Amino acid sequence: MTTLFTILFDGVAYGMLLFVLACGLAVTLGLMNFVNLAHGAFAMAGGYICAVLVNNQGWPFFSALPLAFVSAAAIGVALERTLYRHLYTRSHLDQVLFTIGLTFMSVAAVDYIMGSSRIFIKLPAALEGQFDFFGVGIGRYRLMIIVICGLLTVALQLILAKTRFGSRLRAAVDDPRAASGLGINVPQVFAFTFAFGCGLAGLGGALSAEILGLDPYFPLKFMIYFLIVVTVGGSSSITGPFLASLLLGIGDVAGKYYVPKMGPFVIYTIMIVILIWRPNGLFGRAAAR
């Protein structure tokens, strides 16, 4: 029974992490209809920046996290303004090719600068080890991830639902033409959202170094996971991807524990079945625009 809870706990932490990593993609891919396969590269950038700050510059872990967010967002907005925005109206094939190209470049560049081996971020002592909670082993680091990601999720939901920016974004996504007719600066809204999504990915990358492992091939290895979250979760709201990432996290952890030999087999099968059953995702809109 306690192993079940431990698996559940680890799975939730893993899923939360995936959500933070992928929710930026949910916006660009799901809402802006842009196939961004390079999303993992932003996560990797955030992770490496955090690692350099903590390991080489001696920054405390918790002050390096916001910087991972900010720098990934800065990279995101720079790329969006210079490159990405030219591709919004192009075919999906062009978008796929372009973003695969970016991913390849980022992989080789990081390999060149930082070396090809996996890196670790030095954690503060308070986050190491685990404690017992009614017999269930709770990892401190994973608990912190759940707390941070949970807060972020609530904040995101509130921003989307309650603030002026949230309604602008929803309007811009629903009908860009009508939205710009109402005086909403659609490109600006998209650029800001894109940057924010990249920032979240960067933060997720920094947090995931401990759990998922950070090496130059991170964007390729986890690309499929991000895409699963978005396609399975659908794009109508933030809750769809959130539930999908929890499902994926728990499924993956449980799969690795109970049927270790099947590897990622379980996840891919579930994904294909879901996509055949509901091509727009579990929680997606019935018909795309």
Next chain:
Amino acid sequence: MTAVSDVSSHAIARARWRPAEIVFWVLALSCAFLFPSRYLIMTDILRLALFTLSLDLILGYAGIVSLGHAAFFGVGAYSAGLLALHGIINEPVIALVVAGLVAMVLGFLTSFLVIRGVDLTRLMVTLGIALLLEALAERFSNITGGTDGLQGIEMQPILGMFAFDMFGKTGFFYSLIVLFLLFLLARRIVNSPFGLSLRAIKNNPLRASAIGVPVNRRLIAIYTVAAFYAGIAGALFTQTTALASLDVFAFERSADLMLVLVIGGTGYLYGGLIGAVVFKMLQELFQTITPQYWLFWIGLVLVVMVLVGRERIHRWVLWGPNLIIRQVFGRKAGVAVPESDAP
């Protein structure tokens, strides 16, 4: 002139062999005698060309974006490897066809999943199938040899006469003949009414179904054929290198394949062939400059191609050859056209 005869005369005119095409194949054959020390890399190019041809059939002609075409390549490769390893079918040509048929069956079965949904779902499903097969191959490592790959494959002589030699001469001619035959078949397919209906589907599926084209059945058919081609390419890979390992399913293989096709140009059969030559040369070049980081330059090529515009680049590249063709054969001669300008 009625509409029907207009269409058919148009199709016949398109299907006619052009001088440039004959020159292309003569050049391909003469490469064998010009560079006798480079058979291995040339065989590599031929295999890649066949594989790209397969992707062109579904992407260039039917508009299905696939990120997991390596699935069929891998199935073909492992089928050929297992057939040879266990001595089930010793004759390489028959084994090649059987491996292609195995991939074809898989293509037929998965095509039902692929025709559903929009671009994004297709991307995910094709990618998922390739990853699934990779996971399966890893799981059943007692059959596939796991990460070590199939070891100790020994190929029998082709048709019992031509043994594979260590310089790859036999392998090269074998691949060239297979490529040429399959190219002829593909050429026949895309210029047939069936091929024309595929183009109609690619341009506008809704309109195509409105004029009576059975969209889903056509897509299933071409996807199955493309899987056959990819399976043959994979089997050629195993037969000429006597090797099959897990990386035949790798995502990088599918991604590279897209790059090859895009370099060459989608929607005309020579795109894949030209793209394979250019890609391998680029790869050689980058690998000699930076052995470890050539991935960066490949990525850069992709980014620049998309930003500049694929059509524009092709028009620049084709300007020179077309000028020569016009000078030699007169203004009326057929010239190579990029996809955007194709009538």
